[in-house]
Amino acid sequence: MDADEGLVALGFTEVEARVYCELLKGAPATGYRLAQALGKAPPSIYQALASLEHKGAVLVEEGEPRSFRPVPPDEVLAALQRGFETRRSEAASLLRKLHAPAQDDRIYHLKSTAQVMERARAMIASATEQVLFDLFPPPFTALVPALTEASARDVAIAGLVYDETPKVTFDCVLSSNAEFVRERWPGAQLTLVVDAREFLVALLTPDGTGVKQAIWSDSGYLSCLQHSGLSAEVRLSAPQATRARLSRAFSLVGSSPPGLRQLVGQPSTPKRGNTP
Template identity: 85%
Template sequence: MDADEGLVALGFTEVEARVYCELLKGSPATGYRLAQALGKAPPSIYQALASLEHKGAVLVEEGEPRSFRPVPPDEVLAALQRGFETRSREAADALRKLHAPAQDDRIYHLKSTAQVMERARAMIAGATEQLLFDLFPPPFDTLAPVLIQASARGISIAGLVYDDTPKMPFDCVRSPDAAFVRERWPGAQLTLVVDAREFLVALLTPDGTGVKQAIWSDSGYLACLQHSGLSAEVRLNAPPSARARLARSSSLIGSSPPGLRLLVGKPSSSSKRGDTP
């Protein structure tokens, strides 16, 4: 990407970008000289200069004729960043007022890595009690910071990893078949189950940069099944000394996460068993 394209990507018009870059090469300059250098009609150049002045990207020296000097790129980019952050906050506030989330129990397909990862981050950030995961190294490395943040909020977290067991403030259980699975599995696995009320299952490309297949659902029934299966696998592969604790903290019936409570109602204390699914 050259300088012109970079500025266009940040919201400049093509003429604005070319004018600003021309000023960086040599200034001060008059509108007439810029029109000659760029082979553009003077009215379009003066219109671009007026817009650049409004954006805070050029300084104007009054005189006859007027001359223009570029604001240093670092200052321009910092101003653009602040403007973007302000507009993003305003847009987020307006969009939140429109959004009325409702559980619909459907299964949705996700098509891009960015979409998968943003959904994963949102799920982790929205966890209220429990989170289970099955993560190959690329997605684990990407999501580790938000998992740590969730753990710091008191979320109970446990899951399977396929590399050396990392030192984390939550339970990471290394799959005993990690080497075989990483060699034979057709991609990088990403599975998240949050509060037994929503789940994300994705098969990424081996380097984690593409999506082969990915689905998300907030079906409470399916999320409970995913939670039960993943919890059992984590406990099965955990050290024997940790299994009883994990049964209490992560088994579906034993821990009664929010999704299960919504599905069947809060179980009575007599119905809980530490060794249940």
């Protein structure tokens, strides 16, 4: 990608990007000289310069003729970032007012890695009591910060990993089939069950940058089944000394997570955190 293409991706028009880059190569410059250098009609150059001035990307020296100097790239990019964050915050506030989430029990397909990972992070951030996971190294590394934050909120977290057990604040159990799975599984696995009320299952490409197949659902029934199966697999792979603790903390009926309580109409119970 060329420098001007990078600016276009950030919201500059093609002419604005070319004018700014030309000024970086040699400034100050008049609009007429820029038009000659870029092979553009002067009116389009002066229109671009006016827009760049409004964006805070050029400085104007008044005189006859006027000359233009670029604002340093770091300042321009910082201003763009601040503007984006302001607009993002405003848009988020307005969109939240429109969004009325409702459970519909359907299964949805996710198509991109970005969509899968953002959904995973959002699920973890919404967790109130329990998170179970089955994560290959690429998705595990990407989700450690979110899992650590949830653990700090006293959410009980446990799951299967397929490499050396990392030092984290939640339970990581090395899969008993780790070597076989690493060698034979057709991609990087990502399974996440939150509060037994929603689940995400994805098969990423081996390096974790693409999606082979991915589904998400907030079906309480299916989420409870996913929770039950994954918690059993975690306990079976865990050392004997920790199985009883994991059973108390994560077995579906024994721990009664929110999804199960909603499914069977059971009253809410106090939140369970990570058991020491």
